[in-house]
Amino acid sequence: MTDLHAPRPVTEHTQIHAGKVWDVVGDVVDLGATQVLREYVAHPGAVAVIALDEHDRVLLLSQYRHPVRTELWEPPAGLLDVPGEPLATAAARELGEEADLRAGSWSLLVDYFSSPGGSDERIVIFLARDLSPVPDDERFVREDEEADMVPVWVPLDEAVAAVLGGRLHSPTAVLGVLAAAAARDRGWSTLRPADEAAVAG
Secondary structure, three states, X not given: OOOOOOOOOEEEEEEEEOOOOOEEEEEEEEOOOOEEEEEEXXXXXXXXXXXEOOOOEEEEEEEEEHHHOEEEEEOOEEEOOOOOOEHHHHHHHHHHHXXXXXXXXXXXXXXXXXXXXXXXXXXXXXEEEEEEEOOHHHOOOOOHHHHHOEEEEEEHHHHHHHHHOOOOOOHHHHHHHHHHHXXXXXXXXXXEEHHHOOEOO
């Protein structure tokens, strides 16, 4: 079973709102028998990183997310805001900026559309292993919500229990943790090469 990329003709495209990070747009879509208006968030996309250490622990960061008024535990992640940048490169950049870590091993873990009925956002989650710290003099200075992020290393099985127990709600944490556990339980045979992911648009 595979999702089929099958775009329908767009007869009219309108920008409803130009935002700081993403826009709201409207498309008149030709479905053959009828034409319909579909309004959605036009999003640049994002990457996330499940960083797994030698003790089978996953790194999660506490970050305040204002739309849901909640401090969520999330893996390192970030927007695709550098046109033409390979997604694996963006993931490595985010791991360094948000977690002060580098990885010697990268794999493509899972990718998904976060809300396909209302947004074109696609998130690609990578698995990073063979971790080492970024040297102190090369570390990124975090700002805004990122300045208060608290890093915690959680045993992967405990993270799975937190997801299934309804204690973790970030989609990158939920999907990334479950996908990492499933891949581990299959001897990592389901992992895809990191460079299989495309580049930022």
